[in-house]
Amino acid sequence: MRAKVHVFLKEGVLDVQGKAVEQALHGLGWADVGHVRVGKTIEFELAAGDKAKAEAQVQAMCEKLLANTVIESYRVEVG
Amino acid sequence: MKAAVVVFPGSNCDRDCRTAIERSTGAEVAMVWHKETTLPEGVDLIVLPGGFSYGDYLRCGAMAALSPVMAEVKAAAGRGVAIVGICNGFQILCEAGLLPGALIRNEGLKYVCKPVALEVTNAQTRFTAGYAGRRQVTMTVGNGEGNYYADEATLERLEGEGQVVFRYVQNPNGSARRIAGVVNDRGNVLGLMPHPDRAFEPELGSADGAILFQSALASA
Numbered sequence: 001m002r003a004k005v006h007v008f009l010k011e012g013v014l015d016v017q018g019k020a021v022e023q024a025l026h027g028l029g030w031a032d033v034g035h036v037r038v039g040k041t042i043e044f045e046l047a048a049g050d051k052a053k054a055e056a057q058v059q060a061m062c063e064k065l066l067a068n069t070v071i072e073s074y075r076v077e078v079g
Numbered sequence: 080m081k082a083a084v085v086v087f088p089g090s091n092c093d094r095d096c097r098t099a100i101e102r103s104t105g106a107e108v109a110m111v112w113h114k115e116t117t118l119p120e121g122v123d124l125i126v127l128p129g130g131f132s133y134g135d136y137l138r139c140g141a142m143a144a145l146s147p148v149m150a151e152v153k154a155a156a157g158r159g160v161a162i163v164g165i166c167n168g169f170q171i172l173c174e175a176g177l178l179p180g181a182l183i184r185n186e187g188l189k190y191v192c193k194p195v196a197l198e199v200t201n202a203q204t205r206f207t208a209g210y211a212g213r214r215q216v217t218m219t220v221g222n223g224e225g226n227y228y229a230d231e232a233t234l235e236r237l238e239g240e241g242q243v244v245f246r247y248v249q250n251p252n253g254s255a256r257r258i259a260g261v262v263n264d265r266g267n268v269l270g271l272m273p274h275p276d277r278a279f280e281p282e283l284g285s286a287d288g289a290i291l292f293q294s295a296l297a298s299a
Contacts, residue, residue, distance in 0.1 A: 009183070017188070068174065068181055
């Protein structure tokens with residue numbers, strides 16, 4: 001099974017990279033762009049027969065290591 | 080008096096810390112590799128130094144917080160041993176859950192490297208007792224992710240309990256409430272972004288950092 005974890009700074013935590021990218025996009029003429037957030041994606045293979053079990057495992061990985069829930073939120077895709 | 084400096088792959092202030100502790104306190108300093116599973120017997124002070132442990136992979140301090148030695152550091156924290164995390168060491172302590180909050184990217188996106196004036200917000204901790212009567216001290220910061228963040232409830236609690244120990248006079252990186260250093264609720268774990276190890280004798284521009292190491296070991 002392939003797992004994808006998307007990690008972003010939480011709403012309310014200043015995303016300075018997002019802001020800088022947004023300003024650069026405005027500078028290139030895309031004036032309609034707003035609320036840019038820069039995050040990261042972590043992908044890996046996971047040997048698990050059951051999708052629900054896999055999701056639970058990946059969620060535990062996020063809580064323990066892949067995300068710092070003080071500042072970050074995450075979204076898990078398994079399939 | 081015995082101190083230990085933990086060395087992670089990518090630490091780059093470990094030897095500065097050793098020299099700073101030796102010269103300011105005369106204590107014996109052991110260098111402890113991050114893969115060790117024991118700390119020196121009877122250690123009074125453990126320092127997690129600055130640097131870029133594990134190349135700042137994933138998040139600053141995230142990988143180092145899982146190093147084998149950190150189980151021992153946590154156990155020592157539980158026994159009340161004095162622990163100081165400086166810069167990357169502060170990030171590691173936050174990632175390890177030994178201190179509240181987190182350090183995020185500097186507001187101006189710039190790496191900030193300069194001497195900064197600090198208010199000693201609480202001179203009644205075991206790390207700051209030697210600053211009694213001093214309103215301001217000077218140390219150097221050097222960080223790209225030194226912007227202290229915690230949610231409002233946590234910030235209120237830290238302020239109320241006197242856990243904010245140092246505050247920047249002028250905020251260099253966007254830190255919440257100008258926070259430069261905090262202690263845990265028990266008062267034996269300190270994290271700070273400014274470097275006392277770069278300010279331990281007048282030739283370095285400031286000797287104010289020496290007082291921090293002296294206080295930490297005097298209370299042992």
